[in-house]
Amino acid sequence: MARIGVVTISDGRDHVHARNTDFIQSKQDALVRSLRDAGHEVVVGDDLVATNALATSVSRRVAAAEVDVTVFYYTVWAFPHFTMLAADATRSPLVLVASTDPTEPGLVGMLAAGGALDQIGRPHTRAWGAPDDAELVEKIGVQAAASAAVKSLRGSTFGRFGGRPMGMNTTVANTDQWMREFGIDVEEIDQYELILRADKADASEARKAREWIEQNAAGVHYDGKKLTPELLERQLRSYLAIRDIIAERNLDFTGIKAQPELTENFATMDVTEAFLNDPYDWNGPKEPHICATEADMDGALTMQLFKAISGTPVLFADVRHYHADRDIWDLCNSGQHATWYAARSDDPAENLAKVNFYPEVFFFPAGGASVQHIAAPGQMTLGRLTRENGEYRFQLMLGEFESYDDATNKVLMDQSTPEWPHAFARLDAPGELFLSKFGANHIHAIPGDHRPALRAVAEQLGVRLDEWTRG
Known part of the structure; x- marks a missing residue:
């Protein structure tokens, strides 16, 4: 959950503020209690703001706690210039919240303050309701x-x-x-570093990982050529190598080019990327590390935001095919899907029981395993940060992953590449609109409807939101 600052603003006339203090304090206490009950950490201003000096000092102390968002709370008529001073003292996004208790003009105070902020171009959002209103608490959250x-x-x-x-x-x-725009540095690392580290990685650890996969996966389909135990262990040593590099260089998220150098001369990175994005490996639970195939920078950036919003692994896929007769998209990439998406279970064995490791196809002469499964059904938020004429835009939509009987799944997979992972998606975006306007071949997804938070992300980043729905 988030860290929320609360600064409550009052009337600047001493006698009015004195009369209203108990009322204001009771409303603030109730709002803070509701936010904390929702799981948020709340940093409360150490005084009610009833003077220009308090507007600055109280807000500065709240800002010093590095809150994610600051709530300016209006339960009564509040002098608008207090809001202007308080806003200048904080750098977090602002949410102006009005009490809707009709006995006092909290709405008037919020509207006067919001209009003043509009005049100076300070972005903010507004919300209103009783302090225990679940919808209000959700909007702030x-x-x-x-x-x-x-x-x-x-x-x-x-x-x-x-x-x-x-x-x-x-x-x-x-x-x-x-x-x-984002405050992100980019560390350029030659793929040769990955090869060197993989060759020196712990062979016993790679063997342990291979045996774990063999014991838990639906199948490891060795063919003696494109997929052998040795090649699978090479992929797993690559995972160990990149984990070491991530730790040494303090990398927060990554991307691996792979094609064509590694895929033609070393091994594919499918197994490496899948387990980096998973919330576990053979040693138990771990934090998912966002890693984008084909070193897709904007894809990785989208995934990093999606992970921060959802707290789950993030799907990476190509938009491979549109089955117009079914209005279904086949989201399929060469093994990148985290195995978690096979069942979306906290138990890795339950996910891996639906995952097959197949020999790589003709695109990749170096061989290795592709990580094949069908993504479990359920509601999904899908989208991506793309660029138009050098400026970022957030392309966003809701969808549904679907899965069918074995025969239908096979027919659909066989029309593209059956050895790769598939997510059969029904999108809210009409097919013609999507194919005409989507700005990349890669798309990303997380379970559930996270559009409200992602709309707010786009607004806070200052990027255009292109949200697609039917009708």
Whole structure:
């Protein structure tokens, strides 16, 4: 959950404030209690703001706690210039909240303050309701979650292994723009470092990992050529190698080019990327580490935001095919899907029981295993940060993953690449609109409807929101 600051603003006339103090305090206490009951950490101003000096000092102390969002609370008529001073003293996003108790003009105070902020161009959002109103608490929480996600980007480092893969312009972003807009540094790492480290990685640990996969997966389909125990262990040593590099260089999220150098001369990175994105490996639970295939920078950035909002692994896929007769999209990529998506279970054995490790197909002469499964059904939020004429936009939609009987699943998979993972998705976006406007071949997804928080993310980042729905 998020850290929320609360600054309650009052009337500047001494006798009016004295009369209203108990009323204001009771409303503030109730709102703070509701926010804490929802799981948030709340930093409360150490006084009610009834003077210009308090407007600045109280807000500065709340800001010093590095809150994700600051609530300015209006339960009575409040002098608007107190809000202006308080806003200047904090740098977090602002939510102006009005009490709807008709005995006092809290709405009037919020509207006067909001209009003043509009005049100076200070962005803010507004909400209103009783302090124990669940909808009000949720609105504040959405803004706080979005702010926490956006703030988590600043000061982070993206590790890019390799450069642009196969001429894919959409996988490469301007590092100056990333620092200016998001506060993200980019560490460039040659793929040769990954090869060197993989060759030196712990062979016994790789063997342990292979045996764990063999014991838990639906199948490991060795063919003696493209997939052997030795090749699978090479992929697993690559996972161990990149984990070491991530730790040494303090990388917050990563991307691996792979194609064509590694996929033609070493091994695919499918197993490496899948387990990096998973919330577990053979040693037990771990934090998912966002890693984008083909070193897709904007894809990784989208995934990092999605993870911060949802707290789950994030799906990475190509938009492979549109089954127009079924209005179903086949989201399929060469093994990148985290195995968690096979069943979305906290138990890795339950997920892996639906995962097959197949020999890589002809695209990848170096061989290795692809990580094949069908994503479990359920509601999904899908989208991606893309760029138009150099400016970022957030393309967002709701969808549903579907799965069918074995025969139907096979028919659908066989029309593309059955050895790869698939997510059969019904999107809210009409097919013609999606294919005409979507700005990349890669798309990303998380379970549930997270559109409110992602709308707030787009607003706080200052990027255009393109949200697609039917009708």
